[in-house]
Amino acid sequence: MKILISNDDGISSAGIYALAQELKKIGDVTVVAPLTEQSAVGHAITMKLPLRVKKHYINNEFFGYAVDGTPADCTKMGVRNILQMNPDIVVSGINHGSNTATNTIYSGTVSAAREAAIMDIPALAISVASHDVTDFTLAAQIAARFCMLVKEKGLTRGTLLNINVPDKPKEEIKGILLTKQGKSKWDDIYEKRVDPYGKDYYWLTGTLVPLDTSMEYDECAVKNDYVAVTPIHFDLTDHETYDKMHSWNIPDLSL
């Protein structure tokens, strides 16, 4: 099993190391990850600037490739120029912090996996719901488990699995659930501050307000100590609204 690994926390993060160590047990692993942290970059891709690739010695144990770009760049570069072939699966993570509900949109971790889905390669994104994770072992094992499951069952073309693991000891986790992307709202504001030269600057601050109360949704499941597995895709069409909008009679509009 050929596995390409990326992330958004950067090639030196503890999460990608734990993931690579675990996935080496089930396949041939190549790590291609951002040189520096790329959180909340969304699905950015670098076109106006060139990229550089450097071999990077991870934890003095094995080589990976560091790219001075975004997570999606890393997937593309990994597949097109480093592997020069499609791997069997692309796994992105393990992220420090959950990527559930609305945060799925902003997530660099998800975008590295989604870039693979766009390229018709099965993919997983895996995150632990804490910014101060102490142990990635369980999440790494879950990633390996789902690599095997995807291999066995197959995944719809263009679909990826977005997996979120609570930051709890194994014995406190209640199980694994199939979920949907939850609804949430950022109650945010830019805090105004003044720099040492008397000029204003603004810093984003706020809290995520979850809007779901059912375990059917990723955010709620993770909050209640379940591992959440959400199949996502890149067809953004709102099919329900599309059906409703036939009543707008758009083709009858004159220019």
Added chain:
Amino acid sequence: MKILISNDDGISSAGIYALAQELKKIGDVTVVAPLTEQSAVGHAITMKLPLRVKKHYINNEFFGYAVDGTPADCTKMGVRNILQMNPDIVVSGINHGSNTATNTIYSGTVSAAREAAIMDIPALAISVASHDVTDFTLAAQIAARFCMLVKEKGLTRGTLLNINVPDKPKEEIKGILLTKQGKSKWDDIYEKRVDPYGKDYYWLTGTLVPLDTSMEYDECAVKNDYVAVTPIHFDLTDHETYDKMHSWNIPDLSL
């Protein structure tokens, strides 16, 4: 009608000027746009760095606000700190270049509008299918028309309209169609080059291969001289695969 305008080409682009001039006829316009071009940034949001906001005199005619961030940052900053209230609609564009099919994912133009949808504000993204647009008049008029239509008919919460206009004279455009996000594939590679110091660098290059042949899809409609109007949302859940994946019996998996 209170209208917030943003884009990804930057506050000095011809597209945003044309859009603002036209929308002033139907409402009270505020422009909050990136200081510099932000194409293909996807739905990036700035959290690790502060933002600065500067009043910017557009074409020596009116003031807007330039933010040294991404399109999504501009929407958030515009709503939260500049307007300090929800506008009736957020309009993003007019983009130089189409944002159809897979490109919808990478688009900064779409992300500015999607950020509004996340904030429960109706939104439009509007693009002209050429990087060398000579006349934005028609696209600006179409944006104004759809602002009025959205006001009249309403839009599902969390949905935005992604509008793409062919770069053709009005008389050559065949009409307006309600469409879905098309399928396409980037046939791409990083071209390897060598810098003046003998070091390798890589530049993304490639062509978009459309995979649809029906006018039901945005890319195909625009290629065939129709204006394409696609309702999109930010629920990335692949509901079809979700239903199928019940057969994986995920809750029965042991940890």
